[in-house]
Structure formats: structure tokens, C-alpha cells
Amino acid sequence: MGGATDLAVEFDAGVQSLGALQAAAYRLIGTATCQIDQVSDRFVCRLTLVNNSTKKMSSDSETLRTHFLNLVTDENLRERIAARTEGVRNVILSLAFGSLQIHRTTVPDGQPWVHDDSFPAR
Amino acid sequence: MTRFQPAESFHSADETLQLLPLRFERAGKHYLVSNIVGDFVRLSDDEMTRLVDLHVCPGDGLYEKAYAAHLITRMDQKISTTIIGDATSQSHGLSSPTYSAAYFCRDAALRTFLSLLPGFAAKHRSFKIRHE
Numbered sequence: 001m002g003g004a005t006d007l008a009v010e011f012d013a014g015v016q017s018l019g020a021l022q023a024a025a026y027r028l029i030g031t032a033t034c035q036i037d038q039v040s041d042r043f044v045c046r047l048t049l050v051n052n053s054t055k056k057m058s059s060d061s062e063t064l065r066t067h068f069l070n071l072v073t074d075e076n077l078r079e080r081i082a083a084r085t086e087g088v089r090n091v092i093l094s095l096a097f098g099s100l101q102i103h104r105t106t107v108p109d110g111q112p113w114v115h116d117d118s119f120p121a122r
Numbered sequence: 123m124t125r126f127q128p129a130e131s132f133h134s135a136d137e138t139l140q141l142l143p144l145r146f147e148r149a150g151k152h153y154l155v156s157n158i159v160g161d162f163v164r165l166s167d168d169e170m171t172r173l174v175d176l177h178v179c180p181g182d183g184l185y186e187k188a189y190a191a192h193l194i195t196r197m198d199q200k201i202s203t204t205i206i207g208d209a210t211s212q213s214h215g216l217s218s219p220t221y222s223a224a225y226f227c228r229d230a231a232l233r234t235f236l237s238l239l240p241g242f243a244a245k246h247r248s249f250k251i252r253h254e
Contacts, residue, residue: 074148081174085143088195092143092158095207 007061009068011043020075021045027071032064138197139176142206146170157192159209 011021018036021043025034028047035046047064082089143158153170156162165173169184173193178185188194192206 070148074146077174078146081141081144085141088140089143089158092207092210095204096210 006046006048007065009045009047009065011045011072013038013041013043016043016072017076017079018043020072020079023075023078024068024071027075028068031067034068139178139194140197141174141176142193142195144193155191155193158206159192161191163187163191163193 018038021036025036025045028034030050032047032049037044037046045068047061047068049061049064144155145158146153146155149164151167153165153167154162155165155170155173165184165187169187172178172184173188176194178188178194180186185194
């Protein structure tokens with residue numbers, strides 16, 4: 001690479017998930033490129049600012065580093081929230097599309113409709 | 123004269139809250155936080171941190187905002203998951219009268235915020251008419 005705005009950000013593979021890094025790298029598209037390598041027990045992210053970027057981003061490498069770290073932090077939080085809410089999400093999806101409470105029935109005129117036990121039947 | 127009991131009387135002290143599935147995006151100094159269906163609320167940095175850590179309690183404003191937006195629920199309640207399940211069905215073309223009822227009870231601030239989004243306003247106006 002060798003551009004003026006190249007920089008490498010390292011993470012300990014033991015505490016940082018690869019998924020969050022990949023998601024953060026995806027969000028950098030249009031602003032910078034991010035190449036992720038694993039070197040022994042560390043993830044190394046090599047960032048290069050895109051020259052013809054249409055997004056407002058300072059060409060300062062420290063700004064890019066801060067922006068990337070914020071993105072990674074957000075992705076880590078999303079992973080944490082997803083893990084904490086996985087059970088209830090499955091319940092909601094089961095209620096929406098599964099057979100926990102929804103019963104399909106057919107009214108006399110032949111039009112199918114859906115109701116559940118938690119709401120008075122029309 | 124009979125008076126209402128203090129607010130603490132209506133909630134158990136060790137009430138356990140649960141976070142519901144949510145998505146968020148940074149928007150400047152604020153966060154746009156949506157539930158699994160896509161209803162948005164705008165939270166500050168501090169509110170977002172308190173929400174994720176579940177450092178909220180009845181009467182602090184954030185509890186009511188998060189509860190109305192179906193971002194949190196109480197462990198002993200099933201209605202939030204039922205409502206959101208219904209709404210998810212609705213978004214995929216299935217009937218969901220329960221979410222309609224919940225929508226009418228939403229706080230005014232959230233309705234105002236949604237009304238600023240042309241797509242949401244159009245969607246929910248037709249949604250309201252269909253279930254009235």
C-alpha cells in the first residue's frame with residue numbers, strides 16, 4: 001500500500017471477535033479500505049483512506065483510526081446486545097411465524113385470517 | 123381524602139428488566155435505536171449507555187421511553203413479546219390487531235418523531251385507518 005494515510009490497528013484475538021472487525025471494515029467502504037490479517041494471536045487491520053472518497057473524512061490518519069475504533073466498538077456492542085437478546089428474539093420470531101400462539105382459521109366466506117389468543121377475536 | 127400510594131408501591135423493588143432485541147446507529151451525538159420491528163427512538167449517549175446496562179427505573183423518563191418503544195420489558199411480562207411478534211407478522215403481511223392497539227397507546231413524543239419521517243408517517247397512517 002504505502003499511502004500517506006496507511007495505518008495498522010492491532011487487536012488481541014483473544015478479546016476481539018473477527019466478526020466485529022469484518023462488520024466495521026464493511027462500514028468503512030467508501031471511506032477507507034481495511035485488510036484484516038491474523039498474525040499469531042493478533043488481528044492486524046491495515047487501513048488505507050480512499051482518495052476519491054465522497055464521504056466527509058479528514059485525511060488525518062488519527063481521525064481514521066478513531067473512526068475505525070468507534071465502528072469496532074459499536075459492532076462489539078451490537079454483538080453483546082444480540083447475545084443478550086437471543087432468547088427473546090427467538091420467542092418473538094416463533095410468535096410471529098411459528099406455532100406458539102397463532103392459529104390459522106377460515107371464516108365462513110372462505111377468507112383465511114389469523115388471530116391469536118391474546119386479543120379478542122373479531 | 124384518599125391518596126395514591128407512592129410510585130414505589132406499584133413496582134417491586136427488585137423488578138427484573140430484560141433488554142429486547144434492538145438495532146442502533148450513531149447519528150451525530152445521538153443514537154437512533156429501533157426495536158426488532160423498526161420503530162425508532164432517539165437517545166443521547168448517556169441514555170444509550172443506561173439502556174444497554176439496564177440502569178433505568180420507573181419515573182426516570184428513559185424507562186418510560188424505552189418501555190413504550192419495546193426496547194425493554196419486565197421478566198414477568200409476556201405482552202411485549204406478543205405485541206412485537208404480532209408486529210413482525212404484520213410486516214410480513216399477516217394480520218396483527220394487537221400491535222395496532224399498542225400503537226394507539228404510544229407516547230406522543232415517539233409519534234411526533236415518527237411523523238417527521240415521511241415513509242413512516244404514510245405507513246402508519248394507512249396502518250391506523252386499516253384497523254379503525
